[in-house]
Amino acid sequence: MSTHEELKANAAGYVLGSLDPEERRAFESHLAGCAECAQEVASLRPVVGALATAVPQVTPRAELRHRILSNAAAGRRTDSHIHDRKSPAALTWLALAAAIIIAVGASVYAVRLQRQMGELQARFDQAQATTAVLAAPDLARIDLQGQPVAPDARARALWSRSRGLVFTAANLPPAPAGKAYQVWVVTAQAPISAGLLTPDSSGVGTQYYMTPVDIAPPVAVAVTLEPSGGVSAPTGERYLVGMP
Amino acid sequence: MWLLAALARLQPAAEAQAEDESSLRRLAFGDQAAAASLYDRHARPLYSLILRILGNETEAEDVLQDVFAQAFRDASRYDARRGAVAAWLLTIARSRALDRLRARRTRVEARTGEMQMLDEMPDAQPDAASTMLDEERSRLVRQALGELPMLQRIAIELAYYEGLSHSEIAERLEQPLGTVKTRIRLGLLKLRDALTEGLA
Numbered sequence: 001m002s003t004h005e006e007l008k009a010n011a012a013g014y015v016l017g018s019l020d021p022e023e024r025r026a027f028e029s030h031l032a033g034c035a036e037c038a039q040e041v042a043s044l045r046p047v048v049g050a051l052a053t054a055v056p057q058v059t060p061r062a063e064l065r066h067r068i069l070s071n072a073a074a075g076r077r078t079d080s081h082i083h084d085r086k087s088p089a090a091l092t093w094l095a096l097a098a099a100i101i102i103a104v105g106a107s108v109y110a111v112r113l114q115r116q117m118g119e120l121q122a123r124f125d126q127a128q129a130t131t132a133v134l135a136a137p138d139l140a141r142i143d144l145q146g147q148p149v150a151p152d153a154r155a156r157a158l159w160s161r162s163r164g165l166v167f168t169a170a171n172l173p174p175a176p177a178g179k180a181y182q183v184w185v186v187t188a189q190a191p192i193s194a195g196l197l198t199p200d201s202s203g204v205g206t207q208y209y210m211t212p213v214d215i216a217p218p219v220a221v222a223v224t225l226e227p228s229g230g231v232s233a234p235t236g237e238r239y240l241v242g243m244p
Numbered sequence: 245m246w247l248l249a250a251l252a253r254l255q256p257a258a259e260a261q262a263e264d265e266s267s268l269r270r271l272a273f274g275d276q277a278a279a280a281s282l283y284d285r286h287a288r289p290l291y292s293l294i295l296r297i298l299g300n301e302t303e304a305e306d307v308l309q310d311v312f313a314q315a316f317r318d319a320s321r322y323d324a325r326r327g328a329v330a331a332w333l334l335t336i337a338r339s340r341a342l343d344r345l346r347a348r349r350t351r352v353e354a355r356t357g358e359m360q361m362l363d364e365m366p367d368a369q370p371d372a373a374s375t376m377l378d379e380e381r382s383r384l385v386r387q388a389l390g391e392l393p394m395l396q397r398i399a400i401e402l403a404y405y406e407g408l409s410h411s412e413i414a415e416r417l418e419q420p421l422g423t424v425k426t427r428i429r430l431g432l433l434k435l436r437d438a439l440t441e442g443l444a
Contacts, residue, residue: 009422012429013410017339018403020411045327047436051404052289052334054385055296059288060308068287068309072279072316127390131398132299134416135406137349206394 004034011040015048129164129208136160142221144242146171153203155240157221159185161213165194168206169223169240172199180228181239183209187216196230197223218244260285264329265322272320279316286330287312290337292382297341297405298348307344311337342407388438396431399424 007030013019014027031037138160146153155169167183175181183194199205223240270278290311295304314336322332389397402408414424
């Protein structure tokens with residue numbers, strides 16, 4: 001029998017819909033008689049609702065509106081799908097004129113917003129890409145060991161051919177001035193640079209890298225110390241090496 | 245305080261909800277203009293969420309179509325006591341998109357080594373000319389999300405946008421189930437505080 005505290009820990013998962021089926025049933029029957037949990041659920045609902053809007057906003061194609069509304073008018077189930085893509089020339093002159101008027105009004109605002117978005121977007125893209133890699137069906141894990149120059153260093157590469165590489169390292173000594181750590185995906189043909197890694201002051205660094213989808217299967221992942229800015233093929237000392 | 249104030253300014257919530265409810269009532273009586281006004285108010289945020297989950301425009305369009313078909317059909321069953329129309333629609337959208345994502349995941353797992361995902365990344369650019377309010381609201385929530393510790397945030401994103409269960413997340417992150425639960429809960433509570441700060 002679970003305690004109240006154990007069950008309450010599931011309130012967030014319940015609202016997110018991420019409980020396993022038995023957990024959900026147990027929580028639901030507890031919820032019916034527990035004001036405290038009901039209150040927590042109620043207070044978290046709008047938060048989860050807000051997550052729905054925390055995504056880049058994209059307008060669907062204009063053709064889709066027509067299709068959806070004419071299906072509604074016909075009162076039939078919409079199981080025919082649109083795959084054709086009409087050119088902008090299909091826009092009527094009226095819609096075009098309206099779009100131009102709106103665009104002129106929006107441009108001043110858009111420029112300001114663009115600036116604010118820049119930094120936030122960069123951080124957001126990193127986190128979103130990291131999430132995508134972790135959820136990838138073809139996820140592979142490669143653990144890296146510290147080499148003699150940094151025996152305590154540890155790292156893990158999470159790699160999905162389709163989605164890229166998430167690299168996390170710990171216990172890396174600070175890079176000397178003028179030097180930087182560089183991450184390599186080593187294939188049977190050649191080492192391919194994933195990119196630079198900048199650990200924080202505690203020696204921990206996490207970074208997302210895109211990798212070519214047609215890359216040959218990696219035989220190793222490595223970190224070397226290179227001139228800052230990076231090099232096209234490894235020249236420096238190896239700090240971390242791992243094999244799948 | 246600033247975040248809630250900013251969100252409140254953006255969303256004349258009561259007015260929007262009243263319009264939505266009136267659209268749904270009219271829809272239930274077969275008023276087709278009501279369908280159009282519902283579409284115009286909600287298509288963009290719904291499509292954006294679906295596209296974020298599926299990462300593929302063609303599939304996102306299919307799902308958006310299904311979401312509206314369901315909303316139009318079930319208009320008379322909407323119950324205002326259970327939340328705003330916007331939230332109701334977003335819930336339908338998320339659930340339909342995740343169904344599609346899970347079905348696809350099963351297919352992809354069956355065919356290892358496929359490279360289809362990259363072709364499916366969205367190439368659509370946010371359209372600066374359309375609804376600025378959505379853009380601004382979205383930015384504010386993203387900002388709050390961006391301030392969470394990385395692992396809390398990733399656990400929440402895996403649950404919400406990828407539809408993974410707690411135990412699947414624990415497996416992916418190689419962490420005990422209890423730790424994952426705690427991270428998700430702390431993250432949501434922190435997000436709640438960021439969104440409601442200053443209410444008291």
